[in-house]
Amino acid sequence: MQDSTLTSPAKGSQKKFVFGGILIIAAIILLIITNTRAGAQYFLTVDEIIERQEEITGKDIRVSGAVLGETIEYDTENLIIKFEVAHVPGDNKEIDAQGGLALVLHQAVNNPDANRIFVVYEGVMPDLLQNEAQAIMTGKIGEDGIFYASELLLKCPTKYEEAIPDQSANS
Amino acid sequence: MLPNLGYGSLVITLIVSIYAIVSAVIGERKNLYKYVESARLALLLTFPLLTLTVISIVILLVNQNYEVQYVYNVTSSTMPLYLKVTALWGGQAGSLVFWAWLMAAFGTAVTLRKWDRDLDLLPWVIIVSSVTLVFFLIMIIAFENPFIRFWTLPSGGELVAMFAPAGSQLIHPFDGRGLNPLLRHPGMIIHPPMLYLGFVSFVIPYAFGMAALITGRKDDRWIRLTRRWTLVAWMFLSIGLILGSRWAYDVLGWGGYWAWDPVENAAFMPWLSGTAFLHSVMIQEKRGLFKRWNMILVIFTYSLVIFGTFLTRSGVLSSVHAFAQSAIGPMFFIFIGLSFIISLAFLIKRWDELRSEGIMTSLLSRESLFLINNLLFIGILVVVFWGTVYPLISELFTGQKVTVGPPFYNSTTGPLFVGLLLLMGIAPLSAWGHSTWKTLGKALWIPAIGSLILLVVLLVSGVRSIGALIGLTVASLAAFVTIYEFWRGMKARHKRSGENYLVALWKLTVRNRRRYGGYVIHLSVVFMAIGIIGIELFQTETQGRIAPGESLSLAGYTVTFKNLAEFDVADGRNVARAVLSVSKNGKDLGELYPRRDFYYDSQQPMTIPGVRSTVEDDLYIILVNWEQISSMGATFKVFHNPLINWLWYGGFLLVVGSFIAAWPDPEKEIELVPSRILRKETGKLVSKP
Numbered sequence: 001m002q003d004s005t006l007t008s009p010a011k012g013s014q015k016k017f018v019f020g021g022i023l024i025i026a027a028i029i030l031l032i033i034t035n036t037r038a039g040a041q042y043f044l045t046v047d048e049i050i051e052r053q054e055e056i057t058g059k060d061i062r063v064s065g066a067v068l069g070e071t072i073e074y075d076t077e078n079l080i081i082k083f084e085v086a087h088v089p090g091d092n093k094e095i096d097a098q099g100g101l102a103l104v105l106h107q108a109v110n111n112p113d114a115n116r117i118f119v120v121y122e123g124v125m126p127d128l129l130q131n132e133a134q135a136i137m138t139g140k141i142g143e144d145g146i147f148y149a150s151e152l153l154l155k156c157p158t159k160y161e162e163a164i165p166d167q168s169a170n171s
Numbered sequence: 172m173l174p175n176l177g178y179g180s181l182v183i184t185l186i187v188s189i190y191a192i193v194s195a196v197i198g199e200r201k202n203l204y205k206y207v208e209s210a211r212l213a214l215l216l217t218f219p220l221l222t223l224t225v226i227s228i229v230i231l232l233v234n235q236n237y238e239v240q241y242v243y244n245v246t247s248s249t250m251p252l253y254l255k256v257t258a259l260w261g262g263q264a265g266s267l268v269f270w271a272w273l274m275a276a277f278g279t280a281v282t283l284r285k286w287d288r289d290l291d292l293l294p295w296v297i298i299v300s301s302v303t304l305v306f307f308l309i310m311i312i313a314f315e316n317p318f319i320r321f322w323t324l325p326s327g328g329e330l331v332a333m334f335a336p337a338g339s340q341l342i343h344p345f346d347g348r349g350l351n352p353l354l355r356h357p358g359m360i361i362h363p364p365m366l367y368l369g370f371v372s373f374v375i376p377y378a379f380g381m382a383a384l385i386t387g388r389k390d391d392r393w394i395r396l397t398r399r400w401t402l403v404a405w406m407f408l409s410i411g412l413i414l415g416s417r418w419a420y421d422v423l424g425w426g427g428y429w430a431w432d433p434v435e436n437a438a439f440m441p442w443l444s445g446t447a448f449l450h451s452v453m454i455q456e457k458r459g460l461f462k463r464w465n466m467i468l469v470i471f472t473y474s475l476v477i478f479g480t481f482l483t484r485s486g487v488l489s490s491v492h493a494f495a496q497s498a499i500g501p502m503f504f505i506f507i508g509l510s511f512i513i514s515l516a517f518l519i520k521r522w523d524e525l526r527s528e529g530i531m532t533s534l535l536s537r538e539s540l541f542l543i544n545n546l547l548f549i550g551i552l553v554v555v556f557w558g559t560v561y562p563l564i565s566e567l568f569t570g571q572k573v574t575v576g577p578p579f580y581n582s583t584t585g586p587l588f589v590g591l592l593l594l595m596g597i598a599p600l601s602a603w604g605h606s607t608w609k610t611l612g613k614a615l616w617i618p619a620i621g622s623l624i625l626l627v628v629l630l631v632s633g634v635r636s637i638g639a640l641i642g643l644t645v646a647s648l649a650a651f652v653t654i655y656e657f658w659r660g661m662k663a664r665h666k667r668s669g670e671n672y673l674v675a676l677w678k679l680t681v682r683n684r685r686r687y688g689g690y691v692i693h694l695s696v697v698f699m700a701i702g703i704i705g706i707e708l709f710q711t712e713t714q715g716r717i718a719p720g721e722s723l724s725l726a727g728y729t730v731t732f733k734n735l736a737e738f739d740v741a742d743g744r745n746v747a748r749a750v751l752s753v754s755k756n757g758k759d760l761g762e763l764y765p766r767r768d769f770y771y772d773s774q775q776p777m778t779i780p781g782v783r784s785t786v787e788d789d790l791y792i793i794l795v796n797w798e799q800i801s802s803m804g805a806t807f808k809v810f811h812n813p814l815i816n817w818l819w820y821g822g823f824l825l826v827v828g829s830f831i832a833a834w835p836d837p838e839k840e841i842e843l844v845p846s847r848i849l850r851k852e853t854g855k856l857v858s859k860p
Contacts, residue, residue: 028550031586032557124714
């Protein structure tokens, strides 16, 4: 370090910075790669889960489906929620093409031919868990074909939908 | 007609801003000051014009003009006045107007400053600010007009439009749909404006950076001019993030504060690049290094700011915070892409001119540690960006949508955050230019002993979590170093001037605001780290159904269910409110009231936790469910969140530190350079030989 001063920069003295920088960047990349592998969750639809059940059993899965209101069972003693969800497309564009999320959810719930899976979730009853809500769940599929959700997010599209009000009076 | 007035002034603002761009370009090309001055005055005009638009919207909201679609969508008659006013940013159209209004305000503020020394930068600052403003105005006018109204056509059909179709009549709904109940929270009232203030004020450093790049000024003038802007922008962004976390903690009722949700990430990313920028500009000021890097950082921050606005507003990624969906997404994408490419093109053009004025020599020098700091911040940014867009990337390349959850973020950013905390402990003690282990060690050993003692205390008291041990030890080192720095400075001053300790501390801070303000911010980060370690690693929970008189126990607390009542409130809610008494080790601590509000207008329930906050922990109780006859009992979920409040204390301290660092220095008024004053008199921007 003696030979390098501000006025006469030696090329060699810069090497350690390049080396150190590369080391840090490599460490960050390594962290990202290993943790992406460990933390990856497959985003599947109900149809895909049924199709590929054996292959994905035990893996972390994220699935979205339309909640069937009358199937909701809530054990308030042990905080266990059971319900069924029906298949909805996983792609936003596909949903839009079919007339928007609210309509797609409505049709999924009322279509007896749509694929359905059982869901078991342990926890507090979410405010938005109701008929025709979109449930976005994270968890694992068991050997029994039941989806054990560890995380449950809900969306009710009708709440934010923009529409012309029906309760109106002409001036 | 108020909607027409507001809309008209929007359109005029657009015309005026386009004029500002054209006039500034002409002035710059012809090197004539009068054109630039005209552009400056035009930009000044945008603020009062948009103020008129904002006032129109607010009056419409307060007057309950439900024939206006925006008013119908975000307010209802049962909402209190303050919520009606703040509904200005409760929906998409309004919040874009609010964004544009802030942009106009900052554009005005920046053009009002003394420009004598930097007339050459002025046209470009005007152009960059105006282009950003024009983009938002076009978005509002073309896609998200807040003034469109409901009409009935003569044929009986209904329509939403700005102007009355022939023969049609206005529809006046009886009541609006009301603001989403989740947004009716004090944190939500100030959180969006803070975030937007942060977003918009980062446009100004970018505008100056671009101006310097385009005009080819190689000095660090643009950095000195915008230092305070950057700091203030950073502070607002920080407050916005902290308030957002607080809102999630208070309202979403899941016992957490941060979920690595795409929208949270969108606000976090410009903060990360902004924080890196805030540090690395110091190296350019002191040593003339990293000029290109700083340009890259400011370009990134600007793009991420627009990207953040876009993510919250587009519905591209599903999120609990994305309250609006619309077609403006692609437009945002194009704007970000274009501005990013153009900025990079200018940077490449000036690449060779922005050579560093020196080189780094010592690995332990301040600049070298700042470089590592930057690498870590950008590393975290890359991690967050990767996690946010990973579903899109994986789908593109494998056809399989794969997401990564909070565990990915926690385990990837965790080590990087620990690295940053460690740097925060070491870097303030290292010298510019040259530092060795020996000089560093001399300054470091006293604080290091303090941290080791803490580590031993933690081990003895039974803490076995590796993460907590490392995190708290490293955080405490940063705290001890910072306090030690204050102490050393204060003692030296006391010895030299004979002032008493308090006066010495005060004067020390006031004389070196930037440095000691920064230290206060460092301390605030340590506070927040303590809070985050507390809740992330030591949170415990229990749940159960209990009848009146029965209890649940958690972490030494006992909560006993007393009773529950259900009643209607005048503002359109049905409230179910439980009363619980809390005691700890037999000592009575009062009552908590977790409740569930049901909003009739939006048919949406909302869970409000009952929380008891102390310095050491929060007891956080959620009312989960109850029987109609309250004697049957109710279900509660109880969280024990140790140290969480340090996160919020840290937030306050951060604001204090930012104010200290950003406060103007009266003693260092910039002297005017005669040659530059002459320029103004000659009417030229740049004096050419």
